Amino acid sequence: MKFIKNLKKLSGCSAGILTNQSAFGWNKNYHFISFGEDIKIDTLFLPEHGLFAELQDQVSGSELGYMFGDCNIVNLYGDNEESLVPPRDVLQRLDIIVIDIRDVGSRYYTFLTTAYYILEGVSKLKKETGKAPLFIVVDSPNPIGDKVEGSPLAAEFESFVGVRSVPHRHGLSPAGLLNYYNETFDLKVEIAGIPIGVYHPKSYQTLLWVPPSPNIPTQNTCYVYPGQCLLEGTNLSEGRGTTKPFETFGAPYLKGKAKDELDKRLKAHQTTTVILRPLRFLPTFHKFKDQICEGYQLLIENPKKFHSLYFTLFFLKNLKELFPDEFQYLKGVYEFRSDKPAIELLAGDTKLLQYLDGGIPDSELVSYLENEEKNWFLATKRFRY
Incomplete structure (x- = not known):
């Protein structure tokens, strides 16, 4: 991948930019404003949640x-699945496309899926016409580092919340993941990168954390998200409507002897990496709005060793066993898909679904995850910038 250190070299080009409020810091301003000093911004592509992260999940912009x-404003999260794909005529009139948006390090997070759909569109345009815009990625640090969690998403579960072959926590920067897509899927798009530090400081994730979406308020949320996002496919609150979404979770039915046994099992799980603080909370919106929920706050003591995905899989497996009448996986439309339950799209692997059903023991799951994580890390070394 070649690198560009000054967009002024592209002055006069017609540009499209995928961005939101998370791209902030250069000249103490939003990048989509600052970029306008160097290039002509023809089109602003809007991701899920809107330009200023004002919309909740699965809400059309x-x-x-x-x-x-x-x-021109092009909303890439509209009222139907077709809205997720950029219009061909828009791509055709652009000279360059800039991807400048923060990721949180997990495949469920939709911003880089939107970028991938744009990348696919550019690839198709190039194959059909021989011409396509230059694809530029303003790179940024992965806020949870290069650690990997999970297993590759099987093609049968591919959706807006997961591109095939990518594990739950990918450990790559935006430029790394998009270059992986470009090479692995033989898209043949010309990609250029703007290195970390050119348009924002390397320390942005601690000094200049701007929430990329309403329910990722802090960097710490990113550490729990690779596992806790699975709760979206259940009748548990993942803490939306609280000040600590994904860290806070629970449901009104977590009571009685079954809850005591659940507490006991969780207390013995990943004991050197996490503390579970028992609590009650009252979501102000979303699941169980205005209902008292019994639950927990997930406090991470050792982020380098904590395995969010294994924690949540273990939690859900035991919850299903101890609360067979109350606990449920959600049905219905999820991210424009109704052919498969949300938990299947999120887990993305029959082995993990088998574990949730009690079909394999913990030891087998741990061994399986360790092997798949090692394979992904080794296979993507060249995409770590």
Whole structure:
């Protein structure tokens, strides 16, 4: 991948940019404003949650009504699945496309899936016409580092919350993951990178953390998200409607002797890496709005060793066993898909689903995850910038 250190070299080019409020810091301003000093921004592509992360999950941005000079606004999270794909005629009129948006290190997080759909669109355009815009990625640190968790997403479970072959926690930067897509899926798109530190400081994730979406308020949320996002496929609150989403979780039915046994089992799990603080909470919106929930706050003592995915899989497996009448996996539409339950799209692996059903022991799961994580880490070394 070649690198560009100054966008002024591309002045006069017509540009599209995928971004939101998380791209902040250069000149103490939003990058989509600062970039306008060097290049002509023709099109602003909007991801899920909107430009300023004002929308909750799975809420269409079609009614936001943004105005940004004479720039065209293209919403890539609208009212149907077709809205996720950028229009061909828009891509055709652009000279460059800039991806400048923060990731949280997990495959469920949709921003880099949106970037991948743009990358696919550019690839198709190039194959059909022989011409395509230059694809530029403003790189940024993975806020939870290069550690890997999970197993590759099987093609049968691919969706907006998971691109095939990627594990739950990928350990790559945005440029790394998008270059992986480009090479692995033979897209043949010309990708250039803007290195970390050119348009934002390397320390942005601690000094300049801007929430990329409403329920990722802090960097610490990113550490628990690779596992806790699975709760979206269940009738547990993942803490939306609280100040600590994904760290706080539970449900009104977590009571009685079954809860005592659950506490006992959880207390013995990953004991040197995490503390579970028992609590009650009252979600102000989303699941169990205005209902008292019994639950926990997940406090990480050792982020380098804590395995979020294994924690949540273990939790759900035991919850299903101890609360067979109350606990449920959700049905219905999830991220525009209704053919498979959300838990299947999120887990993305029949082996993990088998574990959740009690089909394999913990030791087998741990061994399986360790092997798959090692394989991914080795296979993606060249994409670590």
